[in-house]
Amino acid sequence: MAMTWLPPDWPGNFWAHWAIFAVIILVFVLLMVLMFIWFERRALAIMQARLGPNRAGPFGLFQPAADALKIMLKEDIVPAKGDKLVHWLAPVVAFVPVLLIFAVVPFRGGAILADLNIGILYILAISSVTTVGIFMAGWGSNNKYSTLGAMRQVASVVSYEMPVVLSVVGVILLAGSLSMQQIVAAQDIPFILLQPLGFLLFFIGALAEINRTPFDLTEADSELVAGFNIEYSGMKFGLLFLAEYGEALAISAIVTTLFLGGWRGPILPDWLWFLVKVGLVFFVIVWIRTTIPRVRIDQLMALAWKFLFPLALLNLLITAAEILVWPAVSLWVFVPVNIAIAIVLIVLWSKFFKLGWGKVEV
Amino acid sequence: MKFERYGLGIAKGLSVTIRHLLRRPVTTQYPEQRLNPSRRTRGNELIWDKDKCTGCGTCAKACHIGAIHISTSTDLVNNKYEVKSYEVDTGYCIFCGLCVEACPFEALFMSYDYERAQYRRGDLVQGKEEMKETPERKVSGYFYPGRAAKLPKQSLLVDNDRGKR
Numbered sequence: 001m002a003m004t005w006l007p008p009d010w011p012g013n014f015w016a017h018w019a020i021f022a023v024i025i026l027v028f029v030l031l032m033v034l035m036f037i038w039f040e041r042r043a044l045a046i047m048q049a050r051l052g053p054n055r056a057g058p059f060g061l062f063q064p065a066a067d068a069l070k071i072m073l074k075e076d077i078v079p080a081k082g083d084k085l086v087h088w089l090a091p092v093v094a095f096v097p098v099l100l101i102f103a104v105v106p107f108r109g110g111a112i113l114a115d116l117n118i119g120i121l122y123i124l125a126i127s128s129v130t131t132v133g134i135f136m137a138g139w140g141s142n143n144k145y146s147t148l149g150a151m152r153q154v155a156s157v158v159s160y161e162m163p164v165v166l167s168v169v170g171v172i173l174l175a176g177s178l179s180m181q182q183i184v185a186a187q188d189i190p191f192i193l194l195q196p197l198g199f200l201l202f203f204i205g206a207l208a209e210i211n212r213t214p215f216d217l218t219e220a221d222s223e224l225v226a227g228f229n230i231e232y233s234g235m236k237f238g239l240l241f242l243a244e245y246g247e248a249l250a251i252s253a254i255v256t257t258l259f260l261g262g263w264r265g266p267i268l269p270d271w272l273w274f275l276v277k278v279g280l281v282f283f284v285i286v287w288i289r290t291t292i293p294r295v296r297i298d299q300l301m302a303l304a305w306k307f308l309f310p311l312a313l314l315n316l317l318i319t320a321a322e323i324l325v326w327p328a329v330s331l332w333v334f335v336p337v338n339i340a341i342a343i344v345l346i347v348l349w350s351k352f353f354k355l356g357w358g359k360v361e362v
Numbered sequence: 363m364k365f366e367r368y369g370l371g372i373a374k375g376l377s378v379t380i381r382h383l384l385r386r387p388v389t390t391q392y393p394e395q396r397l398n399p400s401r402r403t404r405g406n407e408l409i410w411d412k413d414k415c416t417g418c419g420t421c422a423k424a425c426h427i428g429a430i431h432i433s434t435s436t437d438l439v440n441n442k443y444e445v446k447s448y449e450v451d452t453g454y455c456i457f458c459g460l461c462v463e464a465c466p467f468e469a470l471f472m473s474y475d476y477e478r479a480q481y482r483r484g485d486l487v488q489g490k491e492e493m494k495e496t497p498e499r500k501v502s503g504y505f506y507p508g509r510a511a512k513l514p515k516q517s518l519l520v521d522n523d524r525g526k527r
Contacts, residue, residue: 050389
């Protein structure tokens with residue numbers, strides 16, 4: 001590949017490293033978000049037997065750029081009775097943490113802005129700040145729909161943070177480190193095989209945290225019109241939109257790093273492996289969006305607390321036992337065992353899963 | 363034991379959507395691809411045959427909207443009516459086809475075209491000259507099965523027929 005002539009610790013100099021990776025991350029996030037918007041609309045359309053955007057440029061590739069241009073030219077409307085400062089600040093508070101997440105995402109071996117030894121903890125901490133931005137957006141708009149949407153967002157994030165963190169702990173136990181580089185390095189077997197249940201819980205929880213369908217109650221077009229961003233227009237709306245897709249990109253990158261072996265893979269160059277896996281995870285997110293209708297708010301809450309949370313605890317317990325009790329056994333042995341455990345637990349817990357003491361239909 | 367509630371339903375749904383990835387789109391890219399309408403379509407205009415028309419005015423009587431204005435004068439030499447003016451206000455016309463069915467001399471037809479939007483209301487009024495049958499202004503097979511047989515077949519999406527007309 002093209003970069004082999006570079007020394008492994010390029011760019012070497014601390015400030016040069018910082019500057020170069022800051023630029024790389026900015027370009028990567030903006031480009032990938034534009035690509036993702038195009039990809040989602042296109043894939044969604046094809047799965048619904050439509051064509052999707054196909055006018056601007058080849059295959060409609062310039063459609064997101066055209067949308068961005070349109071959004072930048074639009075009037076910036078601020079509600080008269082809204083909280084002006086909060087309304088102005090909210091998109092920034094929502095978007096900046098999304099960018100910050102990529103500081104610890106390893107794009108290839110050694111290509112990382114900051115190899116923090118608490119990488120995944122940093123991600124979990126910083127990604128929650130986006131919720132504050134979204135709540136500010138909902139609150140500052142002085143609109144009942146946006147406030148309701150923002151409150152739902154806070155409720156779902158607070159609930160789903162629990163299973164997400166617990167399922168991440170399983171990965172940390174296996175890798176023996178919080179650093180994203182170390183987690184990738186530890187994955188001789190992709191952790192999706194060793195932690196099938198953990199992967200499922202993390203993925204479902206992550207979908208709920210970034211408000212993707214079927215958990216997009218924050219935006220719920222059919223009931224809340226547009227949710228928290230209803231009073232936004234122009235580039236502020238653009239930033240909120242960017243934050244939303246940036247989060248999807250971040251989740252794709254995190255799932256890739258934690259469960260799919262990050263940039264590791266045979267034959268292809270490692271940065272390409274990373275991009276392919278990120279694209280694949282995002283495709284699954286889009287695929288789920290076309291398939292599953294939105295859940296009710298009680299279903300959302302019940303799923304977090306009655307289904308994901310106990311399963312995440314059990315998953316953590318089982319993983320810890322496997323590592324503590326049989327440390328010498330090859331990890332390959334645990335692959336079929338863990339998959340069987342995951343299936344049994346899911347079926348068992350689905351049987352227990354009730355809403356309103358069984359009086360409400362699930 | 364039924365597994366529908368335990369994720370099997372979701373798995374089935376996912377398999378349905380992924381199979382649609384390989385399916386052809388059902389939409390038509392309109393300005394480039396056009397579908398042939400039904401051969402018996404009632405298009406946006408009326409077409410009138412000057413030679414067959416006797417000026418009897420049956421069409422104007424059949425029109426319950428009153429969109430057809432016909433005025434005639436008597437041609438005493440040939441002992442028949444001469445049509446002075448024949449106007450259809452397609453802005454009022456509801457394209458019911460009753461005038462076509464009423465015409466005893468097969469002089470009035472529905473058109474086959476559907477792209478007849480105008481910028482001004484006055485342009486919606488068809489005079490004598492705008493009612494002639496031309497290659498651009500085709501006659502629909504409505505009420506005339508003989509003419510319908512000559513028109514191209516209606517394009518159906520099941521045949522995936524989206525060719526240019």
